[in-house]
Amino acid sequence: MFKGGLHCSFSLSETLLQLAVPCVVSTILHENKAVST
Secondary structure, X not given: OHHHHHHXXXXXXXXXXXXXXXHHHXXXXXXXXXXXX
């Protein structure tokens, strides 16, 4: 039961990570462009 719940929350956080990483990366790249130009 606990193992199943742990797996569920792990896959949820993994999905959030996959969604958040491109957002953070594009934000950083955008800020770098704004600074460099």
